[in-house]
Amino acid sequence: MICDGEIALDEPALITAKAKIVTMESVIDDISTYTRRCLGCNMIYGYQEWQDGLHNFDDHVLLSLELCLYLRHSLQNHVSVSRAIDTLEGLQGVKYPNRDTILHGYCHFEALTDTGYIYSCVNCGYHPPVVIMDLHKQGVFSMSVSDLKEPPSEFRGEVDIEDFWKSVNLEMIGRGFVPSRTKNPFAVQPSYSRWAPWIGHKTRMDHTVLNTEFAKVATAKVTSAEAQMMNVSEDRLVDELMKQKVGVVRNLCKACNIDSKGSRMDLISRLRAEMQNRQSYDKMFQKIWGASGGWSVILCPHGVVYSIKFNLRAESPRDFADLLLSWKHIPNEEPQHWAQE
Template identity: 55%
Template sequence: MKISQFTDVGFSAELHCVNSIITVCTTTVTTSVRARAPAASITLSHTPSPSPRIRSIFVRTITRKREYPRHLIPEETICQRCPGIVPLSDPFLITTKGKILTNCRIIEDISTYCKHCPECGMLYRYQEWNEGLHNYNDQIILDLALCLTLRNLLQVHTAVSRAVEYLELTTGVKFPPSDTVLHGYLHFEALTAHEYKYSCVTCGDNPPVVVMDLHKNGVFHSLNDIEGPPTNFNGEVDVERFWEALSMEMVGRGFVTSSRNNPFTVTPSYHFWAPWIGPTTRHSKVVLNTEFKKVHQPKTKKEVAEICVSEGRLRDELFKQKVPILRKLCRECGLDSEGSRSNLLVRLSNGMKSRETYDKIHEKIWAASGGWAVIMCPCGIVYSVKCNLRAESPSDFTDMLLSWTHMPNVVLYDFAQSLATHTNLRVPEAMPFRPHEGCLMAPTAENIKLAQEGKLRVSLPWLERMEVKENANGHPITGSSDHYALYDRCHEDNIKDGAGG
């Protein structure tokens, strides 16, 4: 793996993965290394790993190992970059104060070593996964069992900070700050082979029915100063390049003393920010992100009124907030900020009856940040995910749907009508949501009355059995080219017009 697009960041760094060994070469590091490295070379047996990234099976088999070496020396003996056989330097010591973090203890006073190539200056560091260890930054080393524990805990919705609390309680030992452990773990994942298919085994690559939702946890709170995109930016972003850049940011953290010095840092920007859509679901690696239009294009009144957040929805979000945020909100709304969490929530909930307090809470909780926009199949498997830089708009979901090879026939969303209108305006020649602009029936007075009485029946037989008639635009599973945007039962109140589901 050679990343060349970042070499113009003033760090002149090259990162390579050669036979499971990460090597980093920088002008500054190389100079100081040359001054310190002994002249003689050493010979150690070199066993190349089958893949530059760790394979999961490999990881499982080696996690049983519990005894670790106290001197961590890179295995390479010859340079992987120079032509011919160029022996590497003797190992030279980086620290004697390294720590191996494990599930049951911390092993202190570990020595870590480096080698360098006398010809090209390439620095070789310890990254020997076959010894059951993942070297994060030559100071903190995680054993692979701990890495897998953190992964599995995340998969059952337990944050790394909580895992660290648990480890400290269990072992009675003070662990490094949870952010350091998190970065060490992410460093491990960034160097692990993942496919990121984002596809359900039951629904296949092109589900005909999807559910769209927004998750407000883990949102940005201070993104007011994102620069506008270049004038020629058309909203197309390379999904693979973006996510590989994020991986490189995680890998780069292991080589620098602080995130501020990381030359691979990806700063939020409108023109280099992409959703993830599985490779077999998206039509190409170039996908849409038109978020810059949320702020850099004037909105019509209709668009401003598009999303009307119900009081209940806002209250749901309010109840997810932590105490310091609730206290701050109370102060900002001129309410008493003392007392327990439930006291604060009751005060804010009652306060929401006043327009002024409602607007304040809306601004702080809902509109300040974007959250994660997610498209799932009915089984709950995520097909597309995007971290919004700005508050949610149907355009976030339109971007993702228009990046799919086959748009689903039925889309369930809290703001279905707005989604259908926005999408049809974006592609007026195709009008993706039709018939009836995405409604199940024409919004006639008679149909609306029947719907209100619960007597309206609509049949979509192709959901059960594929439509047989020839239809070039038909969905590969249903055969139908109809596209409906529907509400779930909880959000039927959001309907302002039409006879949506």
């Protein structure tokens, strides 16, 4: 319970005298940060005064609002946070803090920001008649299939998108109070029954959307749980091998106990022949594709993303069907780059 009225706060308690203020021009060291406790309810209050032009991430790193807005515009123009900071570091000749720390601080800022929803294509509006569906394989993350619990028997693939993304916001806010994600009580864990895509509220039908990835498990008829996850054709895996550098292909040959001498095409030919071995196939998938299924994305012909789904398992047409069936108006045409066989 929070006290009503004006209650006196306790004397400031020092947290650290080594905090940093990160700005567009420099990094200011040796900043002292404090907390104060309410004498009535014992609520702890920290510094968070945006009118001073600062955003306090975790009492150790404070970002200027100008830097936060710069990072937002960088992302909107397809420039990653790490590259944006690299640019500032080279321009100003100043050593900036760890990139992950700045990224988490920026996400903390966005989670606390009330942003108006104006995201749509100026030509297509909120309901594009033609969309393009594609998979971004670079969006994979390491995850063991055994970590995913079976959903409740009554679960039919309906997920509350508002509830899910509020919980993601809460996790981002919680990062400012704990030293690591493992200690974050608000951390969102992958789950079949509570894992929603992102679809703008003016594009989707309502707050209930579909995610039927659990059905991928029910329909798979293989004995190995890891093999279920890696339900990707050899041709697609070879296509990904062709995009890798020689060093990556050579190391993969060594990991599969294959002769690593010869040209790039020789190595790929040997790897393809070795794919008949399930264990080797699994190693290649894990190295090239990753453990999760990447991002299923729906965008309009002008490049504006309307839906994105973070797949827990290897991509299939089911993922795009879930997204489209959650839309208020299904597009007339849906070209897809390629679907899983």
